[in-house]
Amino acid sequence: MTDTGRDRIRELLDAVLGDDHRDLDDMAAHAHVSPFHFSRQLTRHTGESPVALRRRVMLERAAWQLQHGETVTDTAFAAGYDSVDGFARAFSRAFGHPPSRLGSQADRGHWLPAPNGIHFHSPTVLYVDSGDPAEESAGDVVALMVRHDLDDIAALLEAAKGIDEGAYRRTRLPGHASLAWSGPEETLAAVLNHLVHEKRPWLATIEGADTPEFGDADDVSTLIEVHADTAPRWLALTRDIDRRGAWHDSIVDAICDPPESFVLSQIWAHVLTFSAHRRQLARWMLTEAGIPNDHLDPDPIMWHRHQSGGYL
Template identity: 35%
Template sequence: MTSTDGLTGLLDVLQAALDDPEVAPVDLAARAHLSRFHFDRLVAAATGEPPGVLRRRLLLERAAHRLVTSDRTVLDIAVEAGYGSHEAFTRAFRRSYGFAPTAVRRRRPLTFRELELPCPSGVHFQPPGGLRLPAARQETPMNVLQHLVDHHVQTLTAIIDRAAGLDDQVLDRPVTVSVETIDEQPTLRSLVNAMVTQEEHWLSALRGGEWPDESDRSMTGLAARHAVAGRDWQTFVARTLADGTLADTFVDTTCTPPTTHTLGGTIGHVITFAAVRRTLAIGALRSAGVTDLGAGDPRPYLDRVARATTD
């Protein structure tokens, strides 16, 4: 068994105990088939925190997430976290976060990661009900850019391989744009909505939330939605790049069953699918006589940014 396997086994015991915060430490050790002494020693050595401290922190992180993503009472959430009263929970929460539980509902975080309390191990509560271990290695922005290029080259190789099995009539036939893998029967409105919803969707997933409300598809409504989601998406990407957490994972609670993704993979996903939709939307605008956006090529923008940083 590797050290990672051993840590995972210990954390499995602690994760299961989150729903039973009153379980005694000796019983917790027994679930891991260890004496209380050895269980405490192993958890402290692996995570830098005694089991009781680690468990209380994880319960507070879970409680903070539930405060943000549900309308349940503070007392209900406090009891689930193992506190006997609203007051005791508020004191513990304020001591750890620096503000009261009700304040987190007034200032909802950009992502659930902002609710993670400092710790030496990098082990945190991960919505909807799991634990997140730190990534074994980290990705840099250059790694992700290279991965995107590698993905393009490999996909183009596969396209050529598949096309080699087709006859000349098919190969030379005029292409009718096929977007079944992107959107079904897209319109300019549906493309714009899909791009805005994509920002909202992934931000909600990163907060441990549900699918966003996309009912307002008027251009005024879409502009208002994008003003918020676009800003928050840019902020999330900037923070992820600055923190070097591209390889970290989260659970997408908007899909069934919930699926685990990396932060870098999610950013790459949005860039790729948004580029296709953006190109289609700009083409639809051109057909409507709006031509000032050109082809939507990012190169001129990137060139201008590069020049601005060197001037």
């Protein structure tokens, strides 16, 4: 999903928000252009001057840090202010209250009004709202596919409870990997592990949380517990994105090297594509292991006709 051309969102992250880029000259030097040219180009693309953009996003970061337990003093200097008083005045003008009143009240939020939808989201993520209310949402078809995916994974895990340990970990597809970077998926245990965990890094990135460990415990009972935690969160996030018509919004994941931007609709298409592939692999492996799974119809039409619960 890496764009081989210039990634303007990543350039914003690098040039405007770099820790060492305290003023316009620093930003322009990083972008290898004159301050005048850098300011004109960035303002044209974002509707906000580089200095104003950095000041606003750094104040958003400061609010996020205060909500997560940082002191006002540490936050002030991390935001590039020379004094706590100067930071407090800027913060109060922006948010309407002093930083000392924010504390752990995360429900206050940490975003400020912006002309371009660019906001601080976490230490490694810059959120970019599309800002286009005319952009069509994905509609009910995505909700249906997501609900079917979650219910189908739960049904496959339930069926896998009837398999013995040796058959569960037997190599059935030597050398197989659904994605080159995701590791081998030669056994039913590995396929189900990927099915259950694949959404969790995306959830963390979008929510601004720490990237979760993939999970060494891949026994069926543990995977059922993890899926029970992940599934409602994934569905809630899907509904929220659809409600806001935000499928065209982007995130920048700075954990990637180099940082990559992802459109939310790309993420859901990626997850649904490879989840469907792995669910079919799991079906085949269950059948080969002698587990009856006639009730595990993979067709979302039949599921939609007969489902009587699940994550609805």
